[in-house]
Amino acid sequence: xxxxxxxSLWGQIILLSLIIMICVFPFYWMVTxxxxxxxxxxxxxxxxxxxxxxxxxxxxxxxxxxxxxxINSLVIALSTTALAVLLGVPAAFALARFxxxxxxxxxxxxxxxxxxxxxxxxxxxxxxxxxxxxxxKHITLILIYxxxxxxxxxxxxxxxxxxxxxxxxxxxxLEGASQFTIMTKICLPLAMPGVAVSSIFAFIFSxxxxxxxxxxxxxEAKTAPAMAVSFMEGYNLPYGKIMATSTLIVIPVLIFxxxxxxxxxxxLTMGAVK
Amino acid sequence: MRDRxxxxxxxxxxxxxxxxxxxxxxxxxxxxxWTSLHFFNLTKLKNARFIGLENYREVLTDEVFWQAMGRTxxxxxxxxxxxxxxxxxxxxxxxxxxxxxLKTLARLSLxxxxxxxYAVVGLLGQVMFNQKFGVVNQLMGGADxxxxxxxxxAFIMIVFWDVWQWTPFVALVLLAGxxxxxxxxxxxxxxxxxxxxxxxxxxxxxxxxxxLVAVLILRTADxxxxxxxxxxxxxxxxxxxxxxxSLMIQRVGFRGFDQGLASAQAIIxxxxxxxxxxxxxxxxxxxx
Numbered sequence: 085x086x087x088x089x090x091x092s093l094w095g096q097i098i099l100l101s102l103i104i105m106i107c108v109f110p111f112y113w114m115v116t117x118x119x120x121x122x123x124x125x126x127x128x129x130x131x132x133x134x135x136x137x138x139x140x141x142x143x144x145x146x147x148x149x150x151x152x153x154x155i156n157s158l159v160i161a162l163s164t165t166a167l168a169v170l171l172g173v174p175a176a177f178a179l180a181r182f183x184x185x186x187x188x189x190x191x192x193x194x195x196x197x198x199x200x201x202x203x204x205x206x207x208x209x210x211x212x213x214x215x216x217x218x219x220x221k222h223i224t225l226i227l228i229y230x231x232x233x234x235x236x237x238x239x240x241x242x243x244x245x246x247x248x249x250x251x252x253x254x255x256x257x258l259e260g261a262s263q264f265t266i267m268t269k270i271c272l273p274l275a276m277p278g279v280a281v282s283s284i285f286a287f288i289f290s291x292x293x294x295x296x297x298x299x300x301x302x303x304e305a306k307t308a309p310a311m312a313v314s315f316m317e318g319y320n321l322p323y324g325k326i327m328a329t330s331t332l333i334v335i336p337v338l339i340f341x342x343x344x345x346x347x348x349x350x351x352l353t354m355g356a357v358k
Numbered sequence: 359m360r361d362r363x364x365x366x367x368x369x370x371x372x373x374x375x376x377x378x379x380x381x382x383x384x385x386x387x388x389x390x391x392w393t394s395l396h397f398f399n400l401t402k403l404k405n406a407r408f409i410g411l412e413n414y415r416e417v418l419t420d421e422v423f424w425q426a427m428g429r430t431x432x433x434x435x436x437x438x439x440x441x442x443x444x445x446x447x448x449x450x451x452x453x454x455x456x457x458x459x460l461k462t463l464a465r466l467s468l469x470x471x472x473x474x475x476y477a478v479v480g481l482l483g484q485v486m487f488n489q490k491f492g493v494v495n496q497l498m499g500g501a502d503x504x505x506x507x508x509x510x511x512a513f514i515m516i517v518f519w520d521v522w523q524w525t526p527f528v529a530l531v532l533l534a535g536x537x538x539x540x541x542x543x544x545x546x547x548x549x550x551x552x553x554x555x556x557x558x559x560x561x562x563x564x565x566x567x568x569x570l571v572a573v574l575i576l577r578t579a580d581x582x583x584x585x586x587x588x589x590x591x592x593x594x595x596x597x598x599x600x601x602x603x604s605l606m607i608q609r610v611g612f613r614g615f616d617q618g619l620a621s622a623q624a625i626i627x628x629x630x631x632x633x634x635x636x637x638x639x640x641x642x643x644x645x646x
């Protein structure tokens with residue numbers, strides 16, 4: 085038995101190390117490139133050892149206005165997440181606790197919302213926003229991001245509410261509590277993990293979004309990914325600066341994703357498996 | 359057991375969400391449908407006029423549209439099997455007992471690709487696959503491959519990044535499935551047979567199926583939506599070699615300014631998406 089296991093143990097170690105390297109290496113390369121001067125970044129063959137500098141970060145943040153786009157992204161992602169939770173939690177409570185006609189159709193509608201390509205909505209939203217004078221405004225992105233955030237919140241929180249024993253509602257009702265009180269005072273505290281995870285998802289998806297950010301903003305409400313892409317115009321691209329901006333975009337998401345890594349997969353598959 | 363709850367109470371809870379989603383989701387779709395029936399070019403708005411199904415006729419007979427559609431499904435057909443195959447191997451390795459610290463490290467590393475902003479993956483691809491200063495050519499022993507400027511290479515590069523970003527997801531979904539298999543059952547099966555394949559096929563597979571269905575549905579939907587990574591990496595080029603369906607619609611609508619035609623393409627894409635979703639749900643969730 086042990087003779088058969090020994091080589092497979094080494095095989096495992098090699099495979100695991102390979103997995104770690106392949107996952108981590110692009111990150112390593114992004115961060116190190118962001119610390120290279122323009123000349124070193126464009127060196128052939130690429131340099132592995134060099135003198136790191138924070139110049140790219142300084143320039144990107146304070147001269148090119150990446151800082152402002154990061155703040156825009158933060159404001160937009162936080163607002164749309166808050167709005168999604170505010171609208172989504174009561175809806176989730178209704179889906180978990182009440183019986184009504186068309187409940188299943190509503191579920192299916194939420195699933196299709198997740199499957200629709202953003203380009204399908206980007207075209208009409210651009211025209212509508214243009215006619216209403218709402219291009220390049222934070223509120224426009226906050227609202228359109230609800231199309232993918234609201235379904236996420238509803239799916240995950242409904243699942244949480246379903247896991248809470250119905251007896252708790254019963255006894256509260258015997259004491260005369262309204263449905264609203266039952267939701268806020270009894271169920272919501274128990275469903276907080278689900279609310280937290282769905283908020284993290286909503287935040288990450290909004291923070292990462294590119295197409296709407298690109299199409300619906302110009303300068304005032306420009307988001308960080310749209311900014312990173314706008315560095316790509318012209319010749320002699322500032323790759324160090326692009327990687328510095330990319331690093332600044334990825335780091336916050338990474339922190340959230342690692343915090344929620346246990347629930348990440350569950351959350352992502354939720355819409356499909358239900 | 360449950361009390362009858364009045365329609366008004368139900369509406370108070372669920373109404374706001376439904377109204378909000380309808381306003382920001384359905385109204386734009388109706389507007390897209392309306393636009394698709396018009397000649398609607400952003401640079402010639404004075405000439406806007408109703409032309410019935412003319413845009414649809416044009417899209418349905420447009421070879422370029424169907425090529426982009428075919429390319430999208432070809433990408434799905436190449437990268438999804440790779441993701442499932444590699445994901446399965448990773449999941450099985452992580453499922454083995456022992457080496458706990460290394461495995462925890464591996465599991466945390468798997469989160470990195472999934473957490474990377476799609477647009478950033480494309481930008482990173484530009485840096486790493488650059489012909490001159492890219493680290494990929496260097497790692498291949500100083501190869502001189504033009505990744506971004508050659509159609510086939512650009513497509514391979516897109517497959518690489520799609521696999522890099524989504525194999526971890528598949529692996530973690532399958533790993534979750536593997537941990538659902540009751541320990542005693544797996545033990546007993548291992549005593550019965552030496553063949554890992556038999557154990558996988560007859561004991562573990564039933565527990566993996568829901569996850570695989572989820573992967574199939576999500577990856578199909580995401581591939582139809584695929585935009586950010588390809589836009590920042592190749593912009594659909596060179597030529598049209600990596601122009602997938604969302605990129606094509608974006609090009610027609612926002613770079614060619616023909617919003618009427620682009621809306622017709624978008625509506626057809628939407629119909630294909632909904633039909634696929636329906637088929638999946640019918641096939642996999644017969645009881646629904």
